[in-house]
Amino acid sequence: xxxxxQNTEIQNNKEQHLDEETLFVVSQTFKALSDPTRIxxxxxxxxxEHSVNDIAESLDLGQSTVSHQLRFLKNLRxxxxxxxxxxxxxxxxxxxxxxxxxxxxxxxxxx
Numbered sequence: 214x215x216x217x218x219q220n221t222e223i224q225n226n227k228e229q230h231l232d233e234e235t236l237f238v239v240s241q242t243f244k245a246l247s248d249p250t251r252i253x254x255x256x257x258x259x260x261x262e263h264s265v266n267d268i269a270e271s272l273d274l275g276q277s278t279v280s281h282q283l284r285f286l287k288n289l290r291x292x293x294x295x296x297x298x299x300x301x302x303x304x305x306x307x308x309x310x311x312x313x314x315x316x317x318x319x320x321x322x323x324x
Contacts, residue, residue, distance in 0.1 A: 238289070245289055246314060250274065251282050256318070258292060259311050262304035 231239075245251050253272050257263060263271070269279045283303055286292040293306035305311050 241289055242291070242310060245286060245291060246310070246317070248282075250278065251286060252314065254279065254282055254286065255291065255305070255311065255314055258303060258305045259315065262295075262302045264300050264302050266300075268303070 246255075250272075254268060257268060257271060265276055265279050265283065268274070268283075269276045272279070283292060283294075287294065287303075287306075291305070291307050291310050292303050294301045294303045296302075
């Protein structure tokens with residue numbers, strides 16, 4: 214069988230096996246990446262972990278806005294946190310999505 218035809222068949226089989234939950238998670242992931250504030254937060258977290266206050270200050274956003282967006286991203290497992298005393302430090306939780314984000318940024322800034 215020719216390789217191109219085989220790849221097409223493999224792709225078609227993958228498409229047929231997407232269940233409703235997978236479709237929902239994928240659409241929510243793209244929804245997360247469609248918001249400028251969430252993109253800014255994820256971009257900041259690509260390099261290092263940051264507290265909510267650090268993120269708010271670095272991006273000139275309100276703490277409640279940052280907390281709300283981080284909760285959304287955490288529910289999608291795009292970010293994770295660790296607690297140190299009363300401070301939560303957030304970091305990236307999914308290199309696949311971060312790579313997708315970096316590729317989208319590179320695409321947008323490419324001349």
